[in-house]
Amino acid sequence: MITSLSAIGKQFEAENPGTSVEFIFASSSELSAELSDSGDADVFVSGDRANMSVVENAGLIDAAPEPLVANSLVIATAPGNHDKLTSFADLARPGVRVAVCGDPGACASATRQVEDQTGVRLHPQNIDSTGSDILKDIAGGKVDAGLVFKTDALNAGDTVSWFAFPEAVDAAVMSWIAPIKNSDQPELASKFIQDVTSAAGRKALADGGFAQLNKKFAS
DSSP: OHHHHHHHHHHHHHHSTTOOOOOOOOOHHHHHHHHHHHOOOSEEEESSHHHHHHHHHTTOBSSOOEEEEEEOEEEEESTTOTTOOOSSGGGGSTTOOEEEEOTTSHHHHHHHHHHHHHOOOOOOSEEESSHHHHHHHHHTTSOSEEEEEHHHHHHTGGGSEEEOOGGGGGGOEEEEEEEBTTOSOHHHHHHHHHHHHSHHHHHHHHHTTOBOOOHHHHO
16 A cells, blocks of 8 residues: 555645645554554554544544455465465465464454464464565565465565465455544645545555455445
């Protein structure tokens, strides 16, 4: 999402001279906790509904959150996938060193959902805070594979290989966006949300690896 939102932000600045869009990128759980403490932002984009609800329950949301796009897990490996992993079940093979995301991130809940769906229980060697940390472990040879969101894998470039797997579809996670109360720039915040949720904004997100909304995700 970093690349896609940054591109949208640059376009927003160009269309609104004198406006500067400042992004704070971190895990949704970190951002929701920070917002709950300070409320210092104009717009919140959450990678899942749970962390949006944290901010909403703190009374900091100024309008109903809007669903954006969906993100699905993929299996990332060292370049070339030398262990010949082809499925989620392969991650439970003896000797395969796996990294997963830890709570309370959306990546962790999606991983548990796939485990419940398949009946395959992973025994991870590493439990990391973010998908970026997992990708670093893979690139550095600390693990053989890891579960990350597709967008994280795409951003990693050729430092890893990755592949989608069918069970991830039902565990896809929806991103949400909402304006924050007491914003210094409420009109610009509303306009930015309109840009992000427009057809052009959703295309930019889709180009970054996100899935477009469908009835299942939006319900």
